[in-house]
Amino acid sequence: MTVVVAPPYLTQEARHDWDLLQRQTLQAHPFDPGQADLLPDPARRWVLHTIAPGTAMLRAVVLSTHGTIKLGSWRRFRATQVLLPLEGFVWSASACLGLLPVRGFDRYRAGAGEMRWRLLDAFSLMSGTGADITRSAAGRLACEFVLAPAVALDPRVRWKALDERRAVASLPVGSQDHDVTMTIAPDGRLESVTMDRWGNPDKGACRQHLFGIECEDETVFDGFTLPARIRGGWWPGTARWPAGEFIRFTLDGALFR
Template identity: 65%
Template sequence: MTVVVAPPYLTDEARRDWQLLQAATEDPPAFDPAQAELLPEPARRWLLHTIAPGTPLLRGVVLETHGTIRLGGWRTFHATEVLLPMMGFVWTATAYVGLLNVQGFDRYRDGSGEMRWRLLNTVPVMSGTGKDITRSAAGRLASEFVLAPATALDPRIQWKPVDDRQVIARLPVGDEEHEVTLDVAPNGRLTAVTLCRWGNPDQSAYHSHRFGAKCEGEVAFDGFTIPESFRIGWWPGTKRWADGEFIRFSIDDALYR
């Protein structure tokens, strides 16, 4: 299976994660709709909608995306992400500030999170490591399991119904259990994902904030139907959403592994 080449600006550790997280799923079984029968109704409905019968249950994915990100103002960007739910991710991107570019990555694997961003790959813009960055990155990883839907069948995930549209997935990342709420339309389409995520979006001390994504449209790759576009940020569903939203993107390609 072809490995997606890492961008040149990754650190040695991020490059190692990039390679490890692209490992192919070993002997993936084919999806049988009966596997979803014991899930709470919204989760069952979503899974039957998002995975076609007979699809190999591949656990990881490499995503190509484009959109806008808030860096002072809204800036265009394109990105590649290697994602293996509950294990780790490396998200790399190039954003454009006028004629200049900002390049860098966010990553999490094996209990370690990091961000590193540079203007023209030289001037530091933003970087960080440590327990707060790690804990925040772990929350992001927990929320992104919906982009690799086969993860939903992992026995480590505990499901709890809320009502006829919402269901909570409790899944382990690092040393914590994260409760991720999925909002599922009557036809099985995923419309929103929310959780409490560690962070400091108001530039104060780190603590838990409401975080989430609004999902729009759909696109299919390799037997998986996932949202096509996302609006992501802090405090969804509140008056602070306009200030908390910081990224909007669409998926151009998804390679499941």
């Protein structure tokens, strides 16, 4: 069983979450397409497209990505993320401000969120905990369930159709349910995901803002078909998207556990 070792710059609490969230799924039964029969049609198309018949329904995943992130200007980054939908995530990344390395992590588990980023591994660049960060991180966790599709069939996830191309998944994370709207192509491809997420991208007081991702192309890992390239940020589909978009990345690897 392959275990992905936590980056050395994580805190003790983040390393604990890193190891806990990538534990092997117990009783990962093979996927039977009939399991999707009761889902609303757009969600059913997506599940049948994204999970190959017979695939072990592994719920945890370790993702490797690279891309660009907006830190003042667009800067290249590499990241590894441990993700267990409904439970938590640790996203660890490295980038550069000029020639100076920036490393850190965002995380959420057990009802608490945290962010911690340091310059030269010595100077605090951005750190925080508390109710606002926790609430925003919980929304991110809800949105990212599409990267570990087996959770779509978890009985705790409630589904409803909006129209022929859109379905809403209501996911319990922490003390709240988060409604995540997925737009699905006729062939089952995931086109976009949107939700109302807590944050302050306009630098005002924290409140709900439209947040989402746009998906391009596809790639397959361990029987799961995932978006190959993703763009994410605030206010997708509006005139404010150019200002709100803050990350673009390519999925290099996905190790399901």
